[in-house]
Amino acid sequence: MPSNSLLHFITKVINIEDIKVANYDFITEDEIVVEIQNQSKFSQCPRCGKTTNKTHQNHWYMVRDIPMSDYQVILKVNRRQLKCTECHQVFSEELSFVKTRRTYTKRLAMKVIKEVLETNVESAARRNGMTVSEVETLLKELEADLLKEKPHQIKKLGIDEITQLKGGKNYAAVLVDLETRRPIALLEKRNKVVIAEYLSSLGSEVLNQIEEVSIDLWMPYKSLIQEMLPNAQVVADRFHVMKQINQELDERRKQEKRAAVKIKSRQEREEKLAGLTHSKYPLLKKKESLNDQEKAKIHSLQKVAPELGEMYRKKEAIRDIFESQITSDEALYKFLEWTETAYKFFPKSCRTISRWIDEILAYFDHRTTQGIVEGINQKIKLIKRRAYGLTNFNSFRRRILLNWHFCC
Incomplete structure (x- = not known):
């Protein structure tokens, strides 16, 4: 003894x-x-x-x-x-x-779950003398405990989507509390019915507290918020506005390059191609982030493709509006002026701004963006790669929610 x-x-x-x-x-x-x-x-x-x-x-x-x-x-x-x-x-x-x-004890369960999040179910089970089914039961139990507690104080909500599998079209909806910087839900589909069902489960008391909802430029999100969140202001994400402008700018660059290849004069063709080659990233970067070499590229580009150079200046002008410390009323006049002069260069973006002007102007009230949501989406992609892919949606959602519960 x-x-x-x-x-x-x-x-x-x-x-x-x-x-x-x-x-x-x-x-x-x-x-x-x-x-x-x-x-x-x-x-x-x-x-x-x-x-x-x-x-x-x-x-x-x-x-x-x-x-x-x-x-x-x-x-x-x-x-x-x-x-x-x-x-x-x-x-x-x-x-x-x-x-x-x-x-198994509760503390062993916590240890195993943390190991699963860092590696995978099989290796965590092997290291701790447990079966795979026991570890999966642990994960399901803890997920149930987490989902049991619904968020009850949300003021700023972000909604975005992510694909479960690389290159796929199976979009899952990600809902984020922008103040706590945590995902509150990962829904299997991003359609209105699925998101509306989840929002309804939160109850009217929670929904009535939400003051702002940041979204990308997807109309179903906007209509859903207007229907279900009576006190919430929809905020169009400024980065998605700039993304569309950049896409139009890059498409024009490609058109200029395709046209330059067809120029019959060898000297003129080579001169124009020299100005256009390697111009993509300098065109899309912020002017204050350009190094000397990139500034020189923009300068040479403006000589061989003046309209493309003017589009670059217009792109920077609207970015300056977003960066300015102005009110929404002041921003309205600046956007009207910008769209009048930029329509021939950015027709698609100007129409988008016209349709979403109220939601774009809402950004200037509290400077709310999708930046936090995009950061979370990048981390979700990293978790997927570390897990070697998660084809089962429930396993995918479980790993994401548990990761933020333990590691963030």
Whole structure:
């Protein structure tokens, strides 16, 4: 029999509240069984609420715990059955460190889940002496606990989409609390019906609190918000406006290059191609981010393709509007002036700005953007790559939500 001092030491190492180590035994070279006793003699009856210490029956079973040094630890646990002296109900006592009908401790479950998020289910199960099905059960239980608690204080919401598989068209909707910088939901589809169903589940009290919703330039998002969030201002993301302008600018660059190739004069053709070659990224960059070489490229480009150079100046002019510390009323006049002079260069973008002008101007009230949402989407892509792809949507969603719960 081990000495009391050694048992006391192991109790300290095990470090479970109200638990005392009564004995231990090595069953293999790297596996130890530790017999523990619950120091709390009384337990509360779940039926009437009275406490009792009257033991009806002892139930011993093995519970896997986190490793101790290089040893795998198995706890020999007695979950007593007690009989209430008041209502005579027989019940099993609650143990704080292990769930009912589980063969592993809560803290081992947390350790395994963190390892799954860093690697995958199979390797986490192998390292901790568990089966794959046990690990998957852990993940499902914790996801259920997380989803049970609905967000109740959202003021700024961001909505975007991401593809579950690279290059696919199976868009999932990502809903983000912009103030806490955390995803609150990952929905299998981005259509109105699916998003509306989730928003409805939050309840009118939560929906009425939402003041702003940042979205890309997708009309179904806008109409859904207007229907379901009576107090929310839709904010069109400024970066998506600039993205469309950049796309038109780049398309014009490609047209200029295709036209230059067809020029019959060799000298003129080579001169124009020299100005256009390697001009894509300088054209799309912010003017203050250009290095000397890129500035020289813009300068030579403006000589061989004046209209393309003018489009670059117009692109920078609207970006300056977004960067300016002005009110929405002041911004309105600047946008009207810009669209009048830029329509022949950016017809598609000007029409988009006209359709979304109220939502674009809303940006100038609180400077809300999709930047946080886009950052989260990039991290989701990284998680997918690290997991070698997740073809099952439930596994995909589970990993994303748990990752933010534990790692962020």
